[in-house]
Amino acid sequence: MTSIAPAVAPKIVCFGETLFDLLPEGKQIGGAPLNVAYHFHQLGGLSSIVSRVGRDALGAELIQFVRENGLDSVALQKDDDLETGTVPVTFLNSLTPTYEIVSPVAWDQIEVNDAARRAVSSADAMVFGSLATRTSQNLKSLSSLLIDVKVRVLDVNLRAPFFTQSQIEALMRQADIVKVNDEEIHLIGKWYNWSGTDEELLRELYESLELKAAILTRGKNGAALMDSTGLHEHPGFKVTVADTIGAGDSFLAAFLYQYLRGVVPQRCLAYAGAVGALVASKTGGTPTYNESEVQAFLNAAKTNAKTVDQTY
Template identity: 40%
Template sequence: MTPSKTPVICFGEVLWDKLPGGIMPGGAPMNVAVHLNQLGISSAIISRVGKDEAGSDIVRYIDDKGVDTLYIQVDETYSTGTVDADTSDPKDVKYTINAPVAWDFISEDADVENAITGSQVLLYGSLASRNKISAATLERLLKKAGYCVFDVNLRAPHYTRKGVEKLMEAAHMVKMNDAELKLIASWYSASPEVTQQMEDISRRFQLQTLCVTFGEQGARLLENGHLYTHSGYAVDVADTIGSGDAFLAALLTQRLGNRPPASRLRYACAVGAYVASQAGATPVITEQAINQILLNDL
């Protein structure tokens, strides 16, 4: 098979979020892939679904969004992943991530290996490493990837410090939220100050780029020793599902477009804010909607 020429390959979970209003497709890697495609960057996802209706439906959904589904495997034993989401506090959605499910058993094959060859970015999170099968596949792929982006995305109890450290060590770029920064900084930094914590983590893992999001208060980007900040955009929050994934997709889109760090951060904050103002993880994003938010900086 001809190696993939897709710029960004996302590895990990695809699943159905069970929400009070119904079920919606989700999974951070899938959300990022969908948003990348919306923002003009071709993407593909490496994952696994069950041989069931839920699996067929989510693959069809992803395909309809323009994301390459060639590398989504079908499991004969385990069912398609599901998550029970508690949205009683829209600013702090809580998740029960069911296990074991199909994406816990992503295997490496010729197609998956071809996906990495020719791609510019391999994006991954911590959740897909909760099972040793998918973790081993990811570990092998990280050694073949040219540029690795770790979307930390910690979901207790599905991670360990040792596992997070291994994923950090493979990364060129890491994105985390403020709660994840606080936890990971407690392992390595004696400083209570956010910027120093970021510098300590970046130095510990020799990162090119470290980005930390602070919800409605914006984000900070530490790249090659230089710090960039943005205070964020005020919006009426529908729910925060997928807003961090949209932020990361926008940040990557801007990086692949060779935009300067400050511009990348501003645009990513606008996209993340817009998605937080909409229901669900992957609402339609339009240039007009993002430009309207960006006008708040003028």
Template identity: 40%
Template structure:
């Protein structure tokens, strides 16, 4: 995307798949989407996953190479197929998924190559969906002990989650990203009153699981960032865009925010990080599929387009 040379490295763990959209087959999987955008943003990020020994798997490898997503941690499975997902949209453009089980990424194996990659990474991104099968979950638990900075993307896809497993994952995380509905689910599991504000819920969630940073996305209403040690919360509104589909918009938001957060630029404010994340998310929402092509000029044009309409709300 640009000529900036970065020494940062990351690993994303979990599902990679073909999203069967009304417009055709698209590359997908939340951790893959995050890895794609991080690599586009100049941060070398491996994708640790498992695919079948089949044509769908061969096609995924070829496309990821074309998109400059590293494939050195792609495992091949002779028994289980490459994952495919049927994607459905309602009249509001909201998405639902029919996710096949079991598939190859339910059986991600652990070896020294995987341990070394995570051990040497600056951050490790993992999602809750990839833990639906014990074999991949056991691998993830071992890798979490090797990671230095752990980023959980809560991704509740019925029926592939449980309160107990989500609570376990929250206990590992340094940074968590979830959406408004997922916050409500977790708050109810914690026994928090339904009439509490989201700010009150996030404070108790972060305190209960010792989470340092939390992002809650609200779709067209923007996102909030909460810092436990900094003792502040910040809301940034979403940009108004012509929605084509919302597939991968939250993944791009996380990737863009993480790309700024991990640079640890002392001159970068929370507002600037969230603005950049909102910009990339808006671009993806205006595009088809989770991994559209773009360059620096595309994002900069969109930032200027919305500059005069940007705003901020301090929650505290």
């Protein structure tokens, strides 16, 4: 796997939605790009967020959260007309959330300005997802910013009804690394008339798009990675799940934190799986933890050598 090993802490910039999840027990700050930025910083990296909030109480609270948690807010824009994004969340069962993503909101109108360009040009990688490109404004802004990016990372993160096949195909063609879950890889496989196992579909994705890496998360069956050195798999970690909000985002953040430091693929997967499982064992998408807690989790898993049944 081709990787970058910066002399200082690696830096990512995340483009897209910043919002509040409106849970039954109250509101929580979220949005996949913000979650990835938060977790990357929790682990020791540097994070910047390119997004937009309203000039309202929720926007002020979100900006305060970003700053208090050590994320670079210089490219976090304010909108005079649209409100800060909200997403009412309900649960199909005790673990599985469903989302009602309000539209239009401030993060639908992200602009390209000097602050955004500086954030992107100084980063080792840029993370983006499909949801933020539900508007032509954001799609235009993203395409402009991707020109200056060292490593372009797409978290497919499909959210109906805010995607089309042509939209996802175009985004994948602009990426160096693509992350999908087990449902998304099968949908993409149908689009291209691919067939076979998850691993075979992952190889098709990697080879057809000429990616640096393709990552597959598959719930209780762990995670897999395809890169120039071949297929790598990790079965995951057994945890008692509090909820799954932000677990996939923390997995991606942890993977990138290792990848950008030149860590070998198998260790990237193990570390990312540990962080995802640790976050799933906590409530909410942005729980507090640190690198020492992750290492303790990994050491305990090695010692106990339990049968694996959960990862993200």
